[in-house]
Amino acid sequence: TDLRPLDILSEVVPAGGLASGVRVFKVQGVRGFQLTASQPRALVFPASRLFVHCDRFPEEFSIIVTLRALGVPAKRNEYVFTLMAEESPSVLVGLRYAPSKLHFLFWSQEHAGGWQTRVTFPNVSISDNQWHTLVLAVSGQSFSLTVDCSIPKDVVVETPFPASLSVKRANFYLGNRRRRKGMFTGLLRQLVLLPGADANRRICPAMNFKVATLSVPTALQDFPAKPVSNEVLQHPYETDTKVTLGSQPPCTKQEKAQFWFNASQRGLYLCNGSAWISMLEVKQRLDYVEEYQNLLTNSETMGVEIFTIPNVGLFAATANRHTPPGSAIYKWTDGKFVPYQNIPTYQAQSWKYFTIGRKVFLAVANFEQNSRGQEFSVIYKWSRRKEKFVPYQRISTHSARDWEAFVIEGEAFLAVVNHREGNNHNIDSVIYRWNPRTGFFETNQTIPTSGAYDWEFFTIGPYHFLAVANTFNGTSTRIYSHIYIWLSGSFQLFQSILTFGAADWEVFHIGDRVFLAVANSHSYDSGMPAPSNLYAINSSIYELNVTAQMFVKFQDLLTYSALDWEFFSVGDDSFLVVANSFDGFTFSVNSIVYRWQGYEGFVAAHHLPTVGCRDWEAFQTAEGSYLLYSSAKEPLSKVLKLKTT
Numbered sequence: 001t002d003l004r005p006l007d008i009l010s011e012v013v014p015a016g017g018l019a020s021g022v023r024v025f026k027v028q029g030v031r032g033f034q035l036t037a038s039q040p041r042a043l044v045f046p047a048s049r050l051f052v053h054c055d056r057f058p059e060e061f062s063i064i065v066t067l068r069a070l071g072v073p074a075k076r077n078e079y080v081f082t083l084m085a086e087e088s089p090s091v092l093v094g095l096r097y098a099p100s101k102l103h104f105l106f107w108s109q110e111h112a113g114g115w116q117t118r119v120t121f122p123n124v125s126i127s128d129n130q131w132h133t134l135v136l137a138v139s140g141q142s143f144s145l146t147v148d149c150s151i152p153k154d155v156v157v158e159t160p161f162p163a164s165l166s167v168k169r170a171n172f173y174l175g176n177r178r179r180r181k182g183m184f185t186g187l188l189r190q191l192v193l194l195p196g197a198d199a200n201r202r203i204c205p206a207m208n209f210k211v212a213t214l215s216v217p218t219a220l221q222d223f224p225a226k227p228v229s230n231e232v233l234q235h236p237y238e239t240d241t242k243v244t245l246g247s248q249p250p251c252t253k254q255e256k257a258q259f260w261f262n263a264s265q266r267g268l269y270l271c272n273g274s275a276w277i278s279m280l281e282v283k284q285r286l287d288y289v290e291e292y293q294n295l296l297t298n299s300e301t302m303g304v305e306i307f308t309i310p311n312v313g314l315f316a317a318t319a320n321r322h323t324p325p326g327s328a329i330y331k332w333t334d335g336k337f338v339p340y341q342n343i344p345t346y347q348a349q350s351w352k353y354f355t356i357g358r359k360v361f362l363a364v365a366n367f368e369q370n371s372r373g374q375e376f377s378v379i380y381k382w383s384r385r386k387e388k389f390v391p392y393q394r395i396s397t398h399s400a401r402d403w404e405a406f407v408i409e410g411e412a413f414l415a416v417v418n419h420r421e422g423n424n425h426n427i428d429s430v431i432y433r434w435n436p437r438t439g440f441f442e443t444n445q446t447i448p449t450s451g452a453y454d455w456e457f458f459t460i461g462p463y464h465f466l467a468v469a470n471t472f473n474g475t476s477t478r479i480y481s482h483i484y485i486w487l488s489g490s491f492q493l494f495q496s497i498l499t500f501g502a503a504d505w506e507v508f509h510i511g512d513r514v515f516l517a518v519a520n521s522h523s524y525d526s527g528m529p530a531p532s533n534l535y536a537i538n539s540s541i542y543e544l545n546v547t548a549q550m551f552v553k554f555q556d557l558l559t560y561s562a563l564d565w566e567f568f569s570v571g572d573d574s575f576l577v578v579a580n581s582f583d584g585f586t587f588s589v590n591s592i593v594y595r596w597q598g599y600e601g602f603v604a605a606h607h608l609p610t611v612g613c614r615d616w617e618a619f620q621t622a623e624g625s626y627l628l629y630s631s632a633k634e635p636l637s638k639v640l641k642l643k644t645t
Helices: 008-012
Strands: 022-026 030-034 042-044 059-070 077-086 091-098 101-110 111-121 131-139 142-147 154-157 170-174 187-195 258-262 267-271 276-282 288-297 301-309 313-320 327-333 336-343 348-356 359-366 376-383 387-396 400-408 411-417 425-434 440-449 456-460 463-469 478-487 490-500 502-511 513-520 538-546 550-560 562-570 575-581 588-596 601-613 613-621 624-631 636-644
Touching: 008 042, 008 142, 008 187, 008 502, 042 440, 077 411, 101 131, 111 142, 111 154, 170 336, 170 490, 258 288, 267 601, 276 359, 288 336, 288 601, 288 624, 301 359, 301 613, 313 359, 313 613, 336 387, 348 411, 359 411, 387 440, 400 456, 400 463, 411 440, 411 456, 440 490, 456 502, 456 513, 463 502, 463 513, 490 513, 490 550, 502 575, 513 550, 538 562, 550 575, 575 613, 588 613, 601 624
Parallel strands: 301 348, 348 400, 502 562
Antiparallel strands: 022 030, 030 187, 042 170, 059 131, 059 187, 077 091, 077 170, 091 101, 101 111, 131 142, 142 154, 258 267, 267 276, 288 636, 301 313, 313 327, 313 348, 327 336, 348 359, 359 376, 359 400, 376 387, 400 411, 411 425, 425 440, 456 463, 463 478, 478 490, 502 513, 513 538, 513 562, 538 550, 562 575, 575 588, 588 601, 613 624, 624 636
């Protein structure tokens, strides 16, 4: 039957205001309650408010929770809610979580007495400072937990949920079990009991799985409630508010609490007695791009990685072709990149920066053998004592092109793209898993690839994906590249897309829309007549179709041996820049910045002169926004500054 949802959270927080000990915070664009009561009994209401016509807890039901849980120390539990009888310390029904577990508690009673039953869902990682929606469905001995509309975790226990659980003289406690220990420290947005139904059918059609809504209190809704009457709201006070227009006026004690509106930049500011504080964010717009720094490199540069080490600074690692002198790391100093460290590499193709806990790593993909005929790529670890990267782990690779680092359910992974072994391009690329016990990466899964160039990891809702750019199978560049999805502990094929010498995938979001762009480098097939220009070829942008559960082509853009895409934003505007490397005649080819134009898609906005462009990286500093491009044909990379208005 379609029974109405019972909103537990709204019972604690009245529609007309906030309860004592409850504060509203907005994090990541979503509102939630923080429970700050020093006395747990302040966040309580009698069960009779929900169970008006029957004093029995439903035998079958779902509990829907949307929360943002902070990191919880080991061996500590925090309660989302409990239902407890007035005269007993036992929990009739309750929900609590630990660092990687979720526990559902209920009281089982027979004639001789009763006992507490705990149903545990392991490997549930919600203490990550992100919003999550949990749906717990209960029916007899079956308990099913769905996190962010992912694959349900099912548990069957010997003790069924009681068919007749009395809630006489019982109270709901929000975020606690009637004591301070184990109080909920995160943000709570939704807590709903849905009798007689599995709520997944009502929750999971939502586009944003993490904050899918069945019922939330009025104070947390995106738009304030309309007044009950049609009367104009009357303010019990008057204010003397002055708004100044024009150029920036002085801000002293005399102007305190006055506003200044900057009409040219559409910015609203409030004087606090000494300085103007921004109240309405000024949205920048990209006006033009100018050359900012010529970065002399050790040799031609195949790729660049820009990263920030906390409390140390901003760095750029260049993957350089020749050995010696190897590759270099530059540090941003006084508004420029300056040489910081040289690292021996062997025709390096790319770098990947990542962290595991407090450990900082930088992995290089080496394409060639070293002087002793050994072929391996190297993971370097940042030494806080030396303030340098030092070798940490060597991994055997085969003409490695790229590394990709990612985390799934709290576990760290590192994937390498193996391009070829000798003349054989159809070989396995490898995914490694971090072993926290040994402190090293170990082989976890192999995936067949064809002359692969690039991995791209991304997450959509609860699902994790890994896309590979296959370039050449030995006879043709007209081959399928693949997108894999993480299911049951490994990556499985999700979708195949025909590509032409694919060199790069770039995933990006615009609003709620998800796009995936492929850089096609050239069209060649030994069994077919060659086209007039192998290198003038469309690269494509695909968009996720949620209904079809696949990526569908959104737009084709003419490119010239494209090797990389980079997505970036300036204010409210979104951009894509392509690395055009060769037009069939010369390496001096314009790379193009495309601006997002809504229904028109991406439209060319800026043409940037480049030479053998291999990689683009966007970054920001306190001084502004920048692009850096690397050249695979000359020992010179360039930093460009984005000029905004």
